[in-house]
Amino acid sequence: MNPSTFNPWVYSAALFIGLILCVFVGFQLGKSSRADGGSGALNGAVFGLLGLLLAFSFSGAAERFQHRRDLITEEANAVGTAYLRLDLLPAAQQMALRQKMQKYLQARLETYQHIGNNTPAALDAYQRSVQLQHQIWTEAILAAQHTGNTAILSLVSRALNAMFDITTTRIAATRSHPPKIIDFLLFALSWISALLAGYGMTEHKRIPWLQVIIFSAALTVTIFVIRDLEYPRLGFIRVDSADQLLVETLQGMQTSDT
Template sequence: MNPPFLNPWVYSAVLFIGLILCVFIGFKIGKRSRADGGSGALNGAVFGLLGLLLAFSFSGAAERFEHRRDLITEEANAVGTAYLRLELLPATQQVALRKKMQQYLQIRLETYQRIGTNTPAALNAYQRSVQLQQQIWTEATLAAQHTGNTAILSLVSRALNAMFDITTTRLAATRNHPPIVIDILLFALSWISALLAGYGMTDHKRIPWLQVIIFSAALTITIFVIRDLEYPRLGFIRVDSADRLLVETLQGMQTSGPKRVAGYHGD
């Protein structure tokens, strides 16, 4: 969950304004102390550290974003396989289980659409999915046991296990973010860099505001994109398009039965 003080819009606005103020303060300090621009080596070290931190943060956020997209594909495949395995059970018990599987997938979609809202509806959707997991597992395994075929029991139970396990994996992935100290460090180091940049402008009579605004905007946008990638259900960069796989799986269940679902995932 994204903490309130890390709201990307508030974060970006404060960062942008702070960068401009830091450049201005650094410029005034440099003028009053009659600095000669400071040590280029020291300034370069700080700017290099900022660039390194930005590069690692962006790379990590992009990697976690792609991992979350991949997990959606894995869940779609797991649900499709489990739905197909219902064909191995007695025909009289397949209808009820298919309906529960469809309800389960619908609730799963609702759960992830509400992730990040931190509302009772989001928690309620998750709890309902957990309850349906237990119901599906109990009914399916009992039906498989009644067939007297251990191979069927093994196939059905393994498919259901995979379908349920991926929910835990996806939940863990949504909570996988860098420590808050990384965000604080990135924030503080950006301001320090802006302060040094302003301090090094002593050879200017006035602050070159165009360059300062461009520098502040570029740095703010970069950090904004990093935050957007970290929370892909809240901003502009989203994994919602990948949910289409789950939607199509649900549509296959509702319209053409398990053969359509199996064919889709076999492509």
């Protein structure tokens, strides 16, 4: 559940400034060597490689982003189903279990609400949810066994298993990111492409700064968006709106008990 070790603003600023500098250096190298623009085929190969890497990175980040949203829906369904299965248990045990289930869902919400701030509150909420898992499981299974009905025991245990298993799946999805070498590769390949672009501008007397700035800004924003998708609790593109499903599930639990 650890956030990115790279500050996205510092990363993007360094990338943008580096792109402009690389274009300038490439232009100066081309002028000093009196190059005719270099090999178009080789330049095209590098630019194509950069485009391919950007496409795969964006596609993977978008797919993981959607997967995280889907997992929130899956957890909301799992919690709602488990809560309804409590109706199968003896009435004397239902109220205490319902209260624990509500506290559990509240702890789950707090875990992901605080995770983007990288504060101990996220870990505290997570540990509280784990403790409630053990309490809910023990009490619910004991109550189901007292009914003497194996069908009830099976239904309740399966619903609770699904509710608890999704927490591990969500944690795994939160930690699922491409290797850091991909970030460095995007960084380095972008600079190399800018260097080649500047080297190929020898037919110009001066650097066309407007085009250079637009190129650098477009590439920087694209990579920024890719990283934003990878860490949807930290940036502008967030999965927080999907948490509303869990909030509505909690509200439904509280309303049904009043």
